[in-house]
Amino acid sequence: MIPRILGIRVLRSLANMARELPMQRVEVSFVGFPPAEKIGRAMGVSEVEVDGAILRCVIYGSFQPFLEALRGHEVISLKSIQESENAW
Numbered sequence: 001m002i003p004r005i006l007g008i009r010v011l012r013s014l015a016n017m018a019r020e021l022p023m024q025r026v027e028v029s030f031v032g033f034p035p036a037e038k039i040g041r042a043m044g045v046s047e048v049e050v051d052g053a054i055l056r057c058v059i060y061g062s063f064q065p066f067l068e069a070l071r072g073h074e075v076i077s078l079k080s081i082q083e084s085e086n087a088w
Contacts, residue, residue, distance in 0.1 A: 023083040031074040
């Protein structure tokens with residue numbers, strides 16, 4: 001059994017980790033139509049918007065799930081801006 005105090009510390013630690021996740025705004029240009037649904041299902045990805053062949057989204061934490069969602073789709077350009085900077 002986990003002592004009550006330790007359990008509270010773990011919860012506080014997890015809450016702090018969530019606040020510290022890096023947040024990036026990303027813009028990707030594709031050859032053809034972007035795989036918006038696939039990207040939107042990737043862990044840590046939100047606010048997916050499509051404008052023609054351009055997809056914009058926000059990524060929290062690791063880029064790996066996002067990059068895996070791009071697999072099989074030709075990317076022309078990729079731009080990433082930390083959320084603390086002035087986005088687009």
